[in-house]
Amino acid sequence: MSLRATLLLAVGVFGTGVLAGCAPDAPGETPESTLRAFVSAMERSVLDDRARADAFALLDEGSQERLASRARRATHLARRPLEPWEMIAPGSFRLRVPLDPMEIRVDGERATIRLQADERTAEVPMVREQTPDGPRWRLVLVPDDTPEIAP
DSSP, X not given: OOHHHHHHHHHHHHHHHHHXXXXXXXXXXXXXXXXXXXXXXXXXXTTOTXXXXXXXXXXXXXXXXXXXXXXXXXXXXXXXOOOGGGGSOTTOOOOSSOSOSEEEEEETTEEEEEEEETTEEEEEEEEEEEETTEEEEEEOSSOTTSOOOOO
């Protein structure tokens, strides 16, 4: 192999490695990538109702079940079928603290993302769950201890 071909191959391999290293993680790969994807979906939900389904898919199993339960009750009241992601109100989401900097604490299958700006602080609980695509980080939107609304 000529020197030129060797250099081109080395640059190509190095460049591919750099690009792969700089690529953001896919949603679910890390707590951060899941939170960023959720925030993006909620911001899109103002103009695109389907974005709420994207946000719903990033929630942990418990939050999804609790929203599905609420949707069943709301279906009876509204007398029309409602999907679980319709329980996430579009346009009601407003980020009160910036996503950066982000402090992430991981403890086994649980994580907490702490966001802070001036006097405001937000902590976002996350859980790593088994999915058909393998283990993925999910956002806990509706904790277990959230009181249920009576039917």
